[in-house]
Amino acid sequence: QVVVPEEVFFTVAAAGILENLLVLLAVVRNKNLHLPMYFFICSLAISDMLGSLYKTLENIFIILCKMGYLTRRGDFEKKLDDAMDSMFILSLLGSIFSLLAIAADRYITIFYALRYHNIMTLRRALAVLVIIWMFCAGSSVAIALFSYEAATVIPFTILFPLMMFFILCLYVHMFLLARSHAKKIASLPTSTVHQRTNMKGAITLTIFLGVFLCCWAPFVLHILLARFCPHNPYCACYMSIFHVNGTLIMCNAIIDPMIFAFRSPELRSTFKKMFCC
């Protein structure tokens, strides 16, 4: 059993929650940021916050159990455990669908640019977010209730790579378009930067998807192994690093605002205003 020190756990969780809270505050306070693009980034921030919150609450729960304030096999604790499990799955599903929404929004911005403001109105963006979150809430409750059946584990683990693949396709298509236009710019006299910006685009894309994959895939594999081969010693060894997987998920909550929200200069200037004044 690999143990992560408590201080590290709490620090990482608190940092994740704070950062995402700041992003939400900034978007709420600045009227210029009331755009569909920033609403999707907010949705990602909320799901990250839920993930970190879950881990913090679980830790507090364990400490309370150790100190003896809560009984260990009571009904109330089981229900609370179920509720917290569903919150965690809600966070994972919310993250996936928020990333999908952000990718789709950028895709529409590029390929349907003239009609973007007709296609992606504020009301439609909010409606899409409401639908996404209701679906995530419903399926998270269902998965938490029936977590011991194969029928829920398999769709859950298939959804994850499927979504990743779809998001990858969207971004690769956008990337190909950017590259082909950079090549066209090469004919103009003063354009020597396109090679560098294409490399930068490749790095950005790899970071987006690589971070999400590295942070969530260990946990998904853990669920698969716990369902299908719990007695196998190899699987058991993998499952012993469960807390490292949990810490990775909270690191994802810290990294996501950096690669999505803080890329926007408007949001950065809102932050500076919030802290300096």
Place this chain on the structure above:
Amino acid sequence: MSALSLVSNRTSQQALSNSDYTWEYEYYEYGPVSFEGLKAHKYSIVIGFWVGLAVFVIFMFFVLTLLTKTGAPHQDNAEPSGKRFRMNSFVADFGRPLESERVFSRQIAEESQSLFHFCINEVERLDKAKQTQRGSGLESNTHFQEVPKSSEVFEEDQNCLTKFNIPNFVNTEQNSSLGEDDLLISEPPIILESKSVIQSSHGILD
């Protein structure tokens, strides 16, 4: 959670003194897992998984960088040339296409103001159509600075320009339909004011 209960069950059989994460809500019991007689290393799944993940990410990165160097030939024919400046700024920063559009629009708006005066009737007509969505009109030039309205101004600019057949801009309209794949926004100024536009787009990139 079932996974947590499994972990706790094994943990409770070991020393509990330094284990902070014992979770003892057990939905079902597992027997102890013995580590005797293993052919491969104990942590083989862990190592294999992480190595596989790293290989996949690096492979993805190399595929993307290869795409930057070589080309998919069918892509070059299909795309109109009008999107280039917009795409450059997008490549530099995936996160802010709308802001680059705003900087771009400010410049073009200043240059095409004289033409825009001809189009005021069109603007007012489109105004009424847009008011249902936005709740505010595009009465004056000062609104050019705002992001949500800038591309609407462009649409109206472009409509006006195609209607009036301004000789300076006719040459640039290779794909003159306002189809969904055409970013004619950047078409007109490219030939005439290409230098200033390139400088602005480079400013966005840096």
